Amino acid sequence: MxxxxxxxxxxxxxxxxxxxxxxxxxxxxxxxxxxxxxxxxxxxxxxxxxxxxxxxxxxxxxxxxxxxxxxxxxxxxxxxxxxxxxxxxxxxxxxxxxxxxxxxxxxxxxxxxxxxxxxxxxxxxxxxxxxxxxxxxxxxxxxxxxxxxxxxxxxxxxxxxxxxxxxxxxxxxxxxxxxxRVFSMGLALSPCILPTTGKPSFDLPAGEVEIGIGIHGEPGVRRGSIAPLTELVDMLIDRVAAESSLQKSDEVALMINGMGATPLAELGVCAHHAMARLDQIGVKIHKSLLGEYMTSLNMAGFSITVLKLDSELKSLLDETTHAPAWR
CATH class of the missing domain: 3.40.50.10440 (Dihydroxyacetone kinase; domain 1)
Known part of the structure; x- marks a missing residue:
């Protein structure tokens, strides 16, 4: 590359x-x-x-x-x-x-x-x-x-x-x-390319997806054939929901985070399906963030983060910041 x-x-x-x-x-x-x-x-x-x-x-x-x-x-x-x-x-x-x-x-x-x-x-x-x-x-x-x-x-x-x-x-x-109270999980469609070597961090055949990747180019916990995006998003949301014990009427902040090489258009589709799945669970979304917040160089993929809110955390989350990457 x-x-x-x-x-x-x-x-x-x-x-x-x-x-x-x-x-x-x-x-x-x-x-x-x-x-x-x-x-x-x-x-x-x-x-x-x-x-x-x-x-x-x-x-x-x-x-x-x-x-x-x-x-x-x-x-x-x-x-x-x-x-x-x-x-x-x-x-x-x-x-x-x-x-x-x-x-x-x-x-x-x-x-x-x-x-x-x-x-x-x-x-x-x-x-x-x-x-x-x-x-x-x-x-x-x-x-x-x-x-x-x-x-x-x-x-x-x-x-x-x-x-x-x-x-x-x-x-x-x-x-x-x-x-x-914060929980995340991600997946990759391609590894990142290390600038020091020009080589991928792991091998991923075409047509396969790596589930549970890290942010240092680590491979995930399992891989399989690329499924429809709705299924991939539901899988991540359901795992995060289970680990966080999300319940109906919980209020959350949602982050759809690109890993470095995923078009914003695709991230927008991910956000659409993630919010639809949370709606099905009965969870209220107080704030939704969409974009690249913590990447892995040029990895193609995304992660989903859910933060369970209460009145204290919600108030602080909504306070003003001038940090350039907070959108």
């Missing part, structure tokens, strides 16, 4: 520079791969991040009402503890910092190490680990369920909590609440 960027070694750093120049409210910490808000408020700081290749995550969620900093690793590689520590230092305003971590072994280890270093410097640090992928209990990258697109809902709601002036412990409580 042809790749536009001629030098994979500079892909991440050039991407970050281009992103910052395209969004005046953001800045890059000199000498790092950390993106921060240009103007920080006197509040609890929020930091997230992970390997690159998931754009617009994570830098796209830096802004008023969401993250204060995002730390970018190399493609599908966790950022180092020192990079995370730089982000913590940059956003701390004396009220503490919350780390939002997707459940991957490298991310958890490096973010927790950075938290310990920051605490040694007198910075109060808390964390929430997001594990919303219902497809698998364990994988190559994780012990326990993976953190995927549902992490964006944690960014949004915890960000609103911090923005209104909540304490570190209160922001953590709300973030943990979201993490416990």
């Amino acid at each position: 042809n790749i536009l960027h001629p030098n994979p070694d500079r892909l991440v750093t050039d991407m970050l520079d281009g992103f910052v120049r395209s969004h005046p409210g953001l800045a890059r910490l000199p000498g790092t791969q950390v993106i921060v808000r240009s103007q920080l408020d006197q509040k609890v700081g929020l930091v997230s991040g992970g390997g690159s290749g998931h754009e617009p995550a994570h830098a796209g969620y830096v802004g008023y009402g969401m993250l204060d900093a995002a730390v970018a690793g190399q493609i599908f590689t966790s950022p180092t503890p020192n990079e995370v520590l730089n982000a913590i230092r940059a956003v701390d305003r004396g009220l503490g910092v919350l780390l939002i971590i997707k459940n991957y072994t490298g991310d958890v280890m490096n973010f927790e190490m950075a938290a310990e270093l920051a605490q040694d410097e007198g910075i109060a640090v808390e964390k929430v680990i997001v594990a919303d992928d219902v497809a698998v209990e364990n994988s190559t990258f994780t012990i326990g369920r993976r953190g995927v697109a549902g992490t964006v809902f944690v960014h949004k709601i915890a960000g609103a909590s911090a923005q209104r002036g909540d304490s570190l412990q209160e922001v953590k409580r709300i973030a943990d609440k979201v993490a416990a």
Whole structure:
């Protein structure tokens, strides 16, 4: 497959520079791969991040009402503890910092190490680990369920909590609440192509679909012949509904997330069928998000995320944010 960027070694750093120049409210910490808000408020700081290749995550969620900093690793590689520590230092305003971590072994280890270093410097640090992928209990990258697109809902709601002036412990409580109530599952029609090698992350014959894929190019839990889209969507919705114990009259936020190479037209069809299936269950959809929120480079496919809401989470979800990737 042809790749536009001629030098994979500079892909991440050039991407970050281009992103910052395209969004005046953001800045890059000199000498790092950390993106921060240009103007920080006197509040609890929020930091997230992970390997690159998931754009617009994570830098796209830096802004008023969401993250204060995002730390970018190399493609599908966790950022180092020192990079995370730089982000913590940059956003701390004396009220503490919350780390939002997707459940991957490298991310958890490096973010927790950075938290310990920051605490040694007198910075109060808390964390929430997001594990919303219902497809698998364990994988190559994780012990326990993976953190995927549902992490964006944690960014949004915890960000609103911090923005209104909540304490570190209160922001953590709300973030943990979201993490416990968000559920995701995805599928792929093609693997992603790694820019470092130009090769696919796994083999998928034409006419087959991979069910339960991860966001690092991981293969899924099973594969089969491509079924009608209604059947594929119903399968994902039903699995998410079962894992989340969705019941009639529950109120939810729904995210239809493209994996990087699925046309918006096809995602729109997915959204149509997903909402129809939730209507059949009797679930009320408070908010529906459609687009690319956490991708896997150029993988063709999509994921479905459902967040079970209550009045507290619904109010925070509806608060204003200026983060460029929240639509």
